[in-house]
Amino acid sequence: MFRKKEDINPKMQEIGRLLQLENTDICLARRTAKHIVSMVLIGGIFMILGNLLMPGGPAGLYYTAVSIKDFQLLLSGFL
Amino acid sequence: MFKKRWTPISVVWESTLECNMNCIHCGASAGYKRRDELSTVEAKKVIDDLKKLGTKLVTLMGGEPFLRSDWFTLSQYIRNQNMNLTFMSNGLLIDKEVVSKLCTLQPYAVAVSIDGGTPETHDKIRQVPGSFNQCLQAIQLLRNAGIQTSVVTTVHKQNFKELPLIRDFLLDREIAWQIQMCTPVGRFPRKLMLSKKEFYAIALFIASTRKKYSRKQLPIMGAHNFGYHSQYMPNIMLFPWIGCQAGISTLGIQSDGEIQGCLSLPDTYVEGNVRERNIIDIWNDPNSFSYNRNFNVKDMKGDCVNCKYKNSCKGGCLTAAVSISGEEHNNPYCLRLIENEI
Numbered sequence: 098m099f100r101k102k103e104d105i106n107p108k109m110q111e112i113g114r115l116l117q118l119e120n121t122d123i124c125l126a127r128r129t130a131k132h133i134v135s136m137v138l139i140g141g142i143f144m145i146l147g148n149l150l151m152p153g154g155p156a157g158l159y160y161t162a163v164s165i166k167d168f169q170l171l172l173s174g175f176l
Numbered sequence: 177m178f179k180k181r182w183t184p185i186s187v188v189w190e191s192t193l194e195c196n197m198n199c200i201h202c203g204a205s206a207g208y209k210r211r212d213e214l215s216t217v218e219a220k221k222v223i224d225d226l227k228k229l230g231t232k233l234v235t236l237m238g239g240e241p242f243l244r245s246d247w248f249t250l251s252q253y254i255r256n257q258n259m260n261l262t263f264m265s266n267g268l269l270i271d272k273e274v275v276s277k278l279c280t281l282q283p284y285a286v287a288v289s290i291d292g293g294t295p296e297t298h299d300k301i302r303q304v305p306g307s308f309n310q311c312l313q314a315i316q317l318l319r320n321a322g323i324q325t326s327v328v329t330t331v332h333k334q335n336f337k338e339l340p341l342i343r344d345f346l347l348d349r350e351i352a353w354q355i356q357m358c359t360p361v362g363r364f365p366r367k368l369m370l371s372k373k374e375f376y377a378i379a380l381f382i383a384s385t386r387k388k389y390s391r392k393q394l395p396i397m398g399a400h401n402f403g404y405h406s407q408y409m410p411n412i413m414l415f416p417w418i419g420c421q422a423g424i425s426t427l428g429i430q431s432d433g434e435i436q437g438c439l440s441l442p443d444t445y446v447e448g449n450v451r452e453r454n455i456i457d458i459w460n461d462p463n464s465f466s467y468n469r470n471f472n473v474k475d476m477k478g479d480c481v482n483c484k485y486k487n488s489c490k491g492g493c494l495t496a497a498v499s500i501s502g503e504e505h506n507n508p509y510c511l512r513l514i515e516n517e518i
Contacts, residue, residue, distance in 0.1 A: 105408060108518045115377040116337065118384060126383035132410040140416050158233045159414055160186035160426045161439075162264045163354040164285030164324050167414055168395040 182469065183230040184427035184459060188237060188439050191219075191247065192431050195239040197266045198303040199291070201330055203362035203440050206239040213431040216246045218450070220253055222429065225455045227257045231427075233284060237264035237439075239431070242274060251281050260284040264328065268307060270314035275321045285352070286318055287326040293341025301334060315351065325351050331378060332358040332368045339381055347394050355382060356399035357509065359499040361440060369500075372514050378402070379511055382412040401493040405485045406511035419490040423447075423465020429455075437465045440495040467494065467504055478506035479513050 106123070113123045159167040192213055195206035214222065226234065234254050241247055241263055254261050261281060267288040278286060288311055292298030295308035318325040329335075329342060339355070346353050357375060360366040370378070382398050389396075398412040400420070411417070422428075422437025422445075429435060433450040434443070435458050447465060448458040458464055467475075473487055478501055480491045491497050491505030501508055 105515070105518075109380065109408065112373050112377045112518070113380050115374055116339065116381050118377070118380055122384040122388075123380060125387035126380040126409055128406070128408055128410045136411065136416070158186055158260065158284070160233075160421065161188045161235045161237065162262050162285055162287035162328055163326050163352045163395075163397055163414060164262060164287075165326070165350065165352045165395055166284060166324060168352060168391055168397075 182424060182459070184226065185231065185425045186233045186235070186421075187226055187231050187427045187429065188235045189429045190238060190431045190439055191236045191241045191250065192244040193239040194243045195266070196243060196268055196304070197240070197307065199266075199289075200301055200303065200334075201291075201332055201358045201362075201364040201368070203359070203364065204239070205362040209239075210430070210432040214433050214450070216249060218433070219246075219250050222433075222450055222455055223250070223253050223257060223259075225450075227259060229456055229459055231259055233260040233262060235262040235264055240266055240269065242269040248277050248281075251283075255281055262287065265289075265314075266302065266307070267311035267314035268304070270317060272317065275317045275323070278318070278323055279321050283323065285324045285326045287328050287354070288315055288318075290315075290327045290329055290342055292335050293338030293345070297335050297338055312345075319349065319351070326354060327351055328354045328356065330356050330358045332364070332370060333374070334368060336370060336374055336378055339378065343385060343394065343396075347389065350392075352395045352397075354397055354399055355402065357401045357496070359401065359440075359493075359496050361442065361495065361499045370509075372509065372517070375509055376511065376514050376518070379406070379409060379412055383409045386410075386412065401496040401509065402511075404489050404492050404507075404510050404512060405483075407515050409511065417489060417492075419471075419488055420468055420492070420494040422494055423468045427459065435459075437468065438495060442498065471505070476505045477501075477503045478508065479516075480506050480510070483512065485512070 109123045110120055192209055193206050194209040242265060251261055261283045262285045263283060264287045290311055291301045298308035299305050315325055327346060357370060358364055360369055379402060382396060385396050397414045402412055403417045426438060428439035434446045435448050436445050471490055476486045476491060480486055492507035492510055494504060496509055497504055497507040
């Protein structure tokens with residue numbers, strides 16, 4: 098169940114202060130409608146095309162230590 | 177197309193447990209070699225078998241992988257089998273000579289651990305004076321040689337506040353940055369573990385950094401223990417979380433030939449030893465890696481039981497779950513769960 102934005106924002110800001118994050122940083126960290134839509138779409142496409150085209154399947158090659166190449170894999174620009 | 181593929185796509189190999197650092201958080205308690213580490217001939221046999229199993233990427237780690245005298249021989253052997261190769265190093269031994277050898281290998285990545293934004297913090301955690309500056313030099317050498325370079329930062333109470341400093345250093349250097357939470361395994365003392373709020377703050381840091389800087393400026397990601405299914409933040413891992421991959425698409429090999437789904441799991445999760453059974457047989461054994469391969473949603477425990485993502489999430493990182501809660505498929509360090517608590 099989603100809480101109202103005004104309820105969670107102060108909590109996130111309070112937690113963010115542990116790492117000296119400004120309120121603007123918290124705004125940047127928030128998920129947007131664009132994220133939600135793209136995650137739904139891309140998640141579905143990812144599971145199908147990932148099986149076919151990704152070198153490591155939908156889990157990718159990455160496991161223990163990431164490479165810049167992992168960021169360049171299929172559809173990664175959307176995620 | 178959708179049939180279950182149990183292929184060890186990504187293999188993490190502790191080539192030796194010997195290490196020239198003494199990090200307070202080391203999950204492998206590295207330092208000395210294991211009593212009977214695999215010989216070059218035995219290791220080559222394992223590499224042959226991995227190729228047959230369909231492995232695409234081998235990550236050599238330790239201990240410190242460059243301490244193994246035959247590291248280059250084994251690396252060449254892996255590359256000659258047309259498998260990708262990543263190194264995970266503490267950076268101390270990466271000099272011009274090592275870099276020139278690495279250039280011939282064209283590794284997928286060379287990852288160097290940076291655990292502080294200042295020499296004091298990094299050196300204190302790694303217990304080697306001067307190591308911070310040596311690591312930076314190693315990173316510079318790697319970048320100058322055009323080698324794909326990554327930095328891995330393991331966060332706990334002693335260093336998480338320095339993440340902004342590390343970020344400032346890594347900006348615009350074409351270095352991938354992986355941030356992972358330290359869990360109480362190996363010699364890491366539980367008292368230094370992040371609180372849930374600190375954990376959440378780091379997730380906010382990663383999410384905001386991703387938004388603030390382009391992927392080219394700073395490719396940053398949270399590791400597998402930085403999830404899952406937040407209600408308020410986008411995914412901060414590299415790919416959508418599809419459950420722990422230990423024994424599904426990943427495999428861990430200890431330097432003495434013990435086989436696990438993931439090297440960070442405790443020794444009770446060893447499935448066999450390549451000296452007693454062929455690694456192909458261990459992998460294909462229907463009884464191996466049952467915690468993931470035979471996962472049933474009824475296996476969920478703790479607050480994960482009530483989560484709507486439990487079927488695919490399986491309780492997040494298995495190592496985090498086991499080491500923190502003492503139970504499989506019960507991971508209290510979950511962004512979604514924390515959001516319900518705050």
